[in-house]
Amino acid sequence: MRARSAIVASGLVCELREVVLRDKPAALLDASPKATVPVLVEPDGTVIEQSLDIMLWALRQNDPDAWLPSSxxxxxxxxxxxxxxxxxxxxxxxxxxxxxxxxxxxxxxxxxxxxxxxxxxxxxxxxxxxxxxxxxxxxxxxxxxxxxxxxxxxxxxxxxxxxxxxxxxxxxxxxxxxxDGIMKKYPPWMEGQTPVLFPG
Missing domain, CATH: 1.20.1050.10 (Glutathione S-transferase Yfyf (Class Pi); Chain A, domain 2)
Known part of the structure; x- marks a missing residue:
């Protein structure tokens, strides 16, 4: 919820892969052995594994509502x-x-x-x-x-x-x-499926 909030606030769009933690896909384990969510994988392969770090990653790129303090x-x-x-x-x-x-x-x-x-x-x-x-x-x-x-x-x-x-x-x-936007339900991601964009 934290990570999704900041992505929405930043105006960025990412590919979303919904994960059921009791049935973790191999792609999650490959990206992040800690195997918890959220995990963000940048296009260059950089992995960000903590929700606060994902929030900062998004808001430092674009922060139209000034979520980050100025002082x-x-x-x-x-x-x-x-x-x-x-x-x-x-x-x-x-x-x-x-x-x-x-x-x-x-x-x-x-x-x-x-x-x-x-x-x-x-x-x-x-x-x-x-x-x-x-x-x-x-x-x-x-x-x-x-x-x-x-x-x-x-x-x-x-x-x-x-x-x-x-x-x-x-x-x-x-x-x-x-x-409402961050609470939308998505079906679990499956290898080979059509990418789901968030927000979408």
Missing amino acids: VGKVSAMNRLITDCDESFKFHLDRYKYPQRYGNVDRQVHRGHAALWLHELDAVLTRRSFLCGEKFTMADAAIAPFVRQFAHTDLDWFDIQRWPALRTWLLRWTQSTLF
């Missing part, structure tokens, strides 16, 4: 938010959502730790419309998918939390044309 201070603030999300929040999100994968840890404990960070986000969003100001940027696109995962793990519980600004922010994203 050092805003870059630092954006990077701090994304790092907090990817390191601490996602650690607890994974264990809240999939406790069985981590030795049946106490998912409620991890939900509580993750919720502390969401309280902080709600406070930020009480002061402004988006995470880094009054417009949607890379920080929002990078963090919203994980907040959505957290919310949908137990939506009834999420909806009664005192996070009005956070819920408004998340709802604005999930009702956007950008969200």
